[in-house]
Amino acid sequence: MRLVRRKADSNEFGIVVTSMLDINFLLIMFFIMTAHFQRETSAMLNLPQEQGEKETQPDEAGLVINVRANGEIVVSGIVIDLAELRRRVDAQVANLAAGDAKSLKLMVRADRDARSADLNRVVSLLHEQGVGTIRIATEIPI
Secondary structure, eight states: OEEEESSTTOOOEEEEOHHHHHHHHHHHHHHHHHHHHHHHHOOOOOOOBOOOOOOSSOOOOSEEEEEOTTSOEEETTEEEOHHHHHHHHHHHHHHSSSOOGGGOEEEEEEOTTSOHHHHHHHHHHHHHHTOSEEEEOOBOOO
16 A cells, blocks of 8 residues: 655645555456356256255365256266266376375265266266265255
8 A cells, every 4th residue: 555645735645545446356356256167066956955064164176076867967067978977087186196086075966856876876986986085965954
């Protein structure tokens, strides 16, 4: 912040807030973009209602896998098959510094009306890939 004198003979100081406005604008853009990315990873699903964990600091999921009621697998808004899911998990493992699938954390969001066989196929594939942490998303009951 820079203080400037308004007049040479006056004792009043003015505050230049231009840089503060720039920072506020950048923060607003950041929150708008993160909200947009959150919508991209989350398909509209009717999640099961369970209490879930009471963790204060939830782990960040690397890849969000959505299983719709009709059995479709959706990742980042794109409907994919199990072979493509296997390729994406392999790519996530390759991006890790250690290259170890055990340290990979994934989020699976399954619709409440989805068949358990569809969810089991996805979880079995992730287990075969050696994924360490699989979180199942739920809604907190009212």
